[in-house]
Amino acid sequence: MASSEVFCTLCHEDGSSKDAVTWCTECEVFLCIDCEKHHQKSRMSKNHKTMPRKDYQKLPTFMKEISSQCKDHKKKFELYCTFHACPCCVQCLNDKHQKCQELKPLSDILENIKSSASVQLLEKDMTVVKENFEEMIKYLNSRMNSNNGQKLKAAETIRSFKKSIDEFLNKIEEEILTDLESKHSKLNSEMNTLIQQLEQRANQISQMQGEFTKMTRLATELQMYVGLRETEKTTAQAEKYIEALKNEKSFNEKNLKVTISPSLQSILQDLKSFGYIHINTSKSTLQIKAGRKDQAQSLVQPCPGFEEIKPSITERRARKMDKPEFWQDIKTSAALY
Known part of the structure; x- marks a missing residue:
């Protein structure tokens, strides 16, 4: 009511x-x-x-x-x-x-x-049971706080490990880029040297061509004869130089190519997870009072x-x-x- x-x-x-x-x-x-x-x-x-x-x-x-x-x-x-x-x-x-x-x-x-006595004992029993419930709630709240701390620690471990991986990859990336720069510079240097030599000889032939034209127009027969011999000699040397370059494979194409380490490639192929999260179970430390x-x-x-x-x-x-x-x-x- x-x-x-x-x-x-x-x-x-x-x-x-x-x-x-x-x-x-x-x-x-x-x-x-x-x-x-x-x-x-x-x-x-x-x-x-x-x-x-x-x-x-x-x-x-x-x-x-x-x-x-x-x-x-x-x-x-x-x-x-x-x-x-x-x-x-x-x-x-x-x-x-x-x-x-x-x-x-x-x-x-x-x-x-x-x-x-039954009433008094029952009151005591209820008090014990209530205290046990309160102790269990306190214990579980403590475990939740502990798990929260474990979560933060695990997240920090993950980020720290990722940072280590990033730093390691940055390091080996820098090393291979340095190696790339070195080999590229070496190729350019070799080709620049050869180009300089070729330009020098090409200029020499060009100069000889000008002189040969003047010789055929202005020189005497004796001068022409001697001039022909010198010109043939210089031309033959130039041809021999060109043939030597071909035999030495100086004009073989040298291409820059990168090969990624198989171990690094396997990370993308074989690695499926950053890691695993486990829930390990251990014996409870909860202490509760025994009832009658x-x-x-x-x-x-x-x-x-x-x-x-x-x-x-x-x-x-x-x-x-x-x-x-x-x-x-x-x-x-x-x-x-």
């Missing part, structure tokens, strides 16, 4: 709406001020336990749903069956608990329950499982149950409720 509107159960049944102030834990009804006075004076209810409405509404929902009356028979619970671990009314004996042993008065089970070994046990000692029960009725009880007055007493007790 909403805390703002809670009406007296008895008045509400009579068609009026009065604010409730009290909850009777045994009648399980809300009472207004007037009804509470009558409730306290009534011989049947004057000893009932009540509680303020506000306190009742503070109870957990599942506790509000717990009734002191049997839902099947609408009678108050009087007994507790340790075999089925449940409260039962007198009429339940005939319906479900005829063969059950160790039926105890419910009042004995509930006596001093709030101050019992018996903490899962009920407040009332449980009976053996159904398959472990061997039904047996003592001779004395069997004789008693065979008597009609035994069942007559049970029926009489049920009728009183």
Whole structure:
């Protein structure tokens, strides 16, 4: 019910709406001020336990749903069956608990329950469990922080290694570019030297051609004869020089070409990943408190499982149950409720 509107159960049944102030834990009804006075004076209810409405509404929902009356028979619970671990009314004996042993008065089970050792132990158990949860959360948060640090460290390792690779590649790139420059300069130098030699000889032939033209036009026969001999000699030397160059393969084409190291090429061909990320598992260092070994046990000692029960009725009880007055007493007790 909403805390703002809670009406007296008895008045509400009579068609009026009065604010409730009290909850009777045994009648399980809300009472207004007037009804509470009558409730306290009534011989049947004057000893009932009540509680303020506000306190009742503070109870957990599942506790509000717990009734002191049997839902099947609408009678108050009087007994507790340790075999089925449940409260039962007198009429339940005939319906479900005829063969059950160790039926105890419910009042004995509930006596001093709030101050019992079970309550204190359960409070301690809940404290231990809560502390364990808090410790596990703290541990996992610590692990997350540790993993964050590991991630940053791993990323730094990757970048650092890449930087080392870049520096190494830059170094060997510089070396091969230097080698390229050296070999290119050597080729150019050799060809420039040969070009200079050829130009010198070509100029010599050109000069000789000019002189030969003048000789054929102006020289005497003797001068012409001697001139021809010298010209033939110089021309023959030039031809011999050209032939020597051809034999020495001076004009073979020398081309610059780069060959990338097979090891470096294999990086592009064989390398599929920069590396691998592993998640290594090691034993946890989490320390949690141990709970009681018996903490899962009920407040009332449980009976053996159904398959472990061997039904047996003592001779004395069997004789008693065979008597009609035994069942007559049970029926009489049920009728009183």
